[in-house]
Amino acid sequence: MAIAKRKPAEPVRIDLRKEDTVKVISGRDKGKSGRVLRVDRGTGKILVEHVMMIKRHTRPNPAKQIKGGIAERESAFPACKVLLVCPGCNKAVRVAHHVDHAAGGKTRRVRVCRKCGQTLDRK
Numbered sequence: 001m002a003i004a005k006r007k008p009a010e011p012v013r014i015d016l017r018k019e020d021t022v023k024v025i026s027g028r029d030k031g032k033s034g035r036v037l038r039v040d041r042g043t044g045k046i047l048v049e050h051v052m053m054i055k056r057h058t059r060p061n062p063a064k065q066i067k068g069g070i071a072e073r074e075s076a077f078p079a080c081k082v083l084l085v086c087p088g089c090n091k092a093v094r095v096a097h098h099v100d101h102a103a104g105g106k107t108r109r110v111r112v113c114r115k116c117g118q119t120l121d122r123k
Contacts, residue, residue, distance in 0.1 A: 009043070
């Protein structure tokens, strides 16, 4: 009997970027906020600073200057469990997209806060 191979999941569209500030809206760390350290669009997961902390048991490795012991570090979790924090109104908000027309006929898609309308992208 042959084992069926699982198809890789399609990449998820995530409106978050590295260095964004986000707030957790569900799960064991609900209410915490932090800075996004990494975004994995292939699996749809993100890594947020000081959120979803786990204990990692590491073995000492003198060649790589690793002491060993129990270390705490962040764990990746689904991006759907967080909302982006708007720097203008300082609240967790959904993200809208607007098209800006720059000089020279160039266009740019920017993220916009749905509550106050401020642009969330840095220039």
